[in-house]
Amino acid sequence: MSSTGEPPRLLGGRYHLEYVLGKGGMGVVYRARDLLHEQLGEACSPVALKLLGEPFAQCPDAHVLLFSEFALARSLRHPRVVRMFSFEVDTQSQIAFFTMEWLQGLTLDRLLLECPDGLPWRELQPMALQLLDALGYTHQQNVLHGDVKPANVMVGQEGVCLFDFGLGCAQAQVASLSSLSRSRFNAWTPAYAAPELREGGALSAAADVYGVACIIYELAHGKRLGKHAPMDRLTCPRQLPRRCWSALRVALATDPQQRTITVAELGRAMSCKRPRWYL
Template sequence: MLAQCLQDLVNSHRIPYKLAVDLFDTALAEGAAPPFPAADLDAALAAFHGARLRRHARTDTRMSDSLAPARMHAQEPPTIGHLLRDRFVLDTVLGRGGMGTVYRAVDRRRLEAGAPQPYVALKLLNGPLANRPEALAALGAETRSAQELAHPNIVTVHDCDRDGPHPFIVMEWLRGSSLKTVLHGDADFVGSQRAYRAVVDLCAGLAYAHYHGVAHADLKPGNLFLCENGRLKILDFGISSKVLSDQREPFDRSNFAPNKESPGENRSAQIRPGSMKAATEDGGDVVVVLTPAFTSPERICGRGPSLRDDIYALGCLVHLMLNGRHPFNRMSAVEARERRLVPPALPSLGASARRVVDLALSFDENLRPADAGAFLDAFSSGARRDVLQRTEQRLTDHR
């Protein structure tokens, strides 16, 4: 295939991207119609374009403007190929959200240092938000919250910076897919060993955040990422809040959870607004858009975020990963409470572990585990009891 041959030549650096495009255009002009769909051609040309950007990112910034990555102008919206802070070359759009757009970018310093992986993820605020002081405060608070949480199950945030009117966060670039994508596209995931590992990873990362007094406040499948190596990472502490307390539990770093002797029952619910709820000097707030299906009833009714609010979302996520369904068919907690719904059984779990998940989904916040560490400890202990009971039952049946 012509396109594949040209792509192989570009990838092996035997011909430049521009020459490959010229050769392809010439073939088309001479009537040599490609024997493959136009979509394949678009993908091939996109790959050529990405290769060109990566090669240019390695070159000196003094090269001619016709070849170098384009620098941002003051009011120009960022696009693929733009250079931020004379360092980051925007390479690919990874995702878009209400607050901003996330790009994969080539970090030229990493290239200069000979790093085997030159990519980072850049989250840029959307145009209207970029000039709002409260949104900038939100971005800074998100950076600070995430930088305090160095944990293998929480995405690493490197820095917060701006290029003219364009503020952005620099994060680690992850290979894989969001949990939302996996749940919709991978029929073998739900209830598998990968799903159980993801549940434990989520609990571990959240327990570490809760130990440091940070509530995520927006847990949902779109904010969880499954890496290619199977590890789950929590993303976007963008509306996180700090729960202040004079007391801290002993911390068992072997499983990233508070010790069971001090499950965190006395932790106060005094909330210091974090990023998306960051108060501005004039008293303004950034508007928070909640996801009702994963939000506790007390928060829907106007309460601020808390650790137990995260626990309600955690219970919903456990059902999605182990059973493939939301426990209340994606109804809000308030509607589910009014209808007196109860979560369905999780057949893959024993009675003890199921009881812990059911408590996490209680509409009465006082019945939920105090934090993710307490949940993880109770869930793990319950699972061990269930295994022991099943083993004893099998032995009895064989006698």
Template sequence: MEPLRQDGPRPETQVLAGRYRLVSLLGRGGMGAVWRAHDENLDREVAVKELRLPEHLDDAGRQTWIARLDREARAAARLRHPGIVTVHDRVTGADGRPWIIMELVRGRSLDDLLKAEGPLPPGRVAQIGLRVLDALRTAHRAGITHRDIKPANVLLEDDRVVLTDFGIAAVEGDATLTATGAVLGTPAYMSPEQVRGEEASAASDLWSLGATLYTAVEGRPPFGGAGTGAIFVAIATEDPAPPVRAGLLEPVLRALLHCAPSQRPTADDLHARLTALVQDPPGAQPTVVQPPEPSPRPARLRGRKAVRWALAAVAAVLALGLAAVAAAFIEDQWREARKDQENARFEANKRLAKRMTSVPGKVARIDRSNEGGKAYVESELCDDATFSRNDCDVDGMVTAVVNWLRAQPNVKSVNFDGPKSMCEENPGCEFTVTTEGSPKLGQVQIYSQYLSEPDRSIVLGFQVG
């Protein structure tokens, strides 16, 4: 949906809350548009963020999107830092949509700067990273995880570096708003745990900061692919390509982009390392001779052609005024993105399941769970022949499963919910498992697996992801 309908008021005539007169459009993003406006009460320029709602949304979906913008206002309003955009007000438009009134940052984004000037020197990137980190530390101390650090959300105003767009920020104690399955975040800057569908944390923001700084110094993101799914798989399963322009910043980037959150530097450690680079910059850096750019791989060529064809198709549809078709096309793209994300999560979780050692019994299958991209593992503990002789040792099976679970480094507690008499039945007996970190284990059960009547076996089943 366009920010202003063509049959509605022109920007210069629309006034919000009786005081904020829209002047010009500054930019658009996935969830909204940002306008330059004039506060007629205080005679000052401000930035106004408008929530854009897809036209196909039902009432519940509309309320979810509105709640996201409200959450941005609450999150940013709690923060006071020169590196975080100040929120002045939250108002409601004539159609019920909320708008956020913010300070106007007179500068351009890091993304715009990179497009105009190309890769930046390591020293300048370290300075930008240090400023963003200072803002992030303030947010994290307030219990707020940004979840969408990227070059487009880093604004540069003279010597000031400003972090903006808390539209999908996770506020401690606030209900999550991801139940619709939408991909929240920008694929190339989402941490491995976000790609796997796990909860974002302060360590996730630091990974995204590392990806942002990598892009700033190298001129490209650390992970790429022909589509969202390919990017997700690369992030979840591969190491980033070694940077060639980063100089002394390279060890910092490598540490930030570690796949395991616990192995990344803390905010305090990162602050010390970036401060050392900024305060004591190295001497003249050796000239790096860049090898010729390799020819694009066919898959990447196909991906770029697909994007161009998709953009051309959207432009043609809009030119014909077929709004319903355009809405359906956009909805299909969202559905495909969600499908790609779930496929990537499943492949990552399947690999984690295959790497698990000493699983009791004999692993018979690893299938996709009915919960998103999680993997479900089934391991045979007692075969049908033994079962038919009533020789299955239920006590031994329960003990073996409990001991195996407790031996997993990410498992914090295990409780057998019983009763043991149900382990030879279906749906079986259950275990309550508390995990910390990856992989997460859930739905742990011992139950009877019906193969072909009257043959039966006893299996261990559990979910990974």
């Protein structure tokens, strides 16, 4: 990093940083031009490039945490999950970074600001099903996202896309790749983090279920659930069909032992498919 905290405009001899796309609890994501691809004939070759922000860039083992995010998500191949490209270290600045698919569209948190009364079911349902499909796929690949919230969901012309696995981990992970523990910084977003995570518990598939259920509730209600909302007083959101409410209510349970629904089961409930009693 320079004395101003800004990275050089050219990284890896090929990636020209254009502007900041977003900042998270740990990293900064830029839109960058891949000059090598442009020299080989591509008219425009944008990528998203993530590097560590201050003060994490100063930690001696922070680059390992950045690599762990890349390694976790690089094998995922799903149209609703961001694609990872490469992990590199700029030799001159010694800045570690990785490149990934540049997503066009609007993050879901910004979309929700424009919909204070929630989305109509005809718009909400396909969005919810696509998001559940993406999260269900990651769970099938034994990957936990860890930070399911509207700011980590892109909405574009081709649908939604889930990104930012910075707080994720493998379900069967025995030891972290990094000695920089995630518990050293408060990265959870309280409105979408499962209660057990806010209390210091371990990440689980049930925690991801809670996060995606909070998103669906907000899409249908227009307002956040709230981390202290009493479950016994929750009512079916105005934009949600009543036959979907029982499943969503289970997914919103504050006690993880009572959150007995999987992402796939929640997806089937949101599809509202009635059982066929004949062949």
